[in-house]
Amino acid sequence: MNNSELQNKITAILEPELQLHDWFLVECKVQNGRVQIAVDADNGFTIENCVKLSRLLESELNAEFPFSDNYSLELGSPGMGNPFKVWRQYKKYIGRKVIVITTEGQTKNGKMISVSDTGITLETTKTEKKIETVTGQIEIPFTQIKSTALVVTF
DSSP states (O other): OOHHHHHHHHHHHHHHHHHHHTEEEEEEEEETTEEEEEEEETTOOOHHHHHHHHHHHHHHHHHHSOHHHHOEEEEEOOOTTSOOOSHHHHHHTTTSEEEEEETTSOEEEEEEEEEOSSEEEEEEEEEETTEEEEEEEEEEEGGGEEEEEEOOOO
C-alpha cells in the first residue's frame, strides 16, 4: 500500500467516528514510516479521544496488513499556535484573536468576528495606555490568506 492509498484508507476509517462525535480531521500525513494525524473538535479534543481513535485505527489497519510493524502512529490535536489548515478551525475560533499573513506578505491582527465560505472578518483595535479601542473591521478573502493562527496569550 503506497502513502496515498494509506492516507485514503485512514480517512475512510476515521470519517464515521469523526461524524459520530462531531470531531473533524485537520491533517493526515504519511511519510517515511510515520503516520501523523491531527483531529480537533469545536468543544475540545481530549487525550481519551486520541486513545480511542488510535486504537480504532490500529485495530482496523492491522486487520488488513502489518501496519504496526511498518508505521508509527502519531495522533493528536493541532497545536494552538499552528496555522489553521481547514475551514472548521476558523469557525471554532470566532471571537478569538488571530494573526493573518496575506499572500502579499502583510500581517493583520485582530479578533475574528465572522467566517464565511469566502473569507473572514477581523475586528481591529489599537491599544493606548493599556486601553484597547476598536478601530474598524477588515474583510480578508481566503484567496488572499497565506496563513492564519490563533494568538495565544498567557
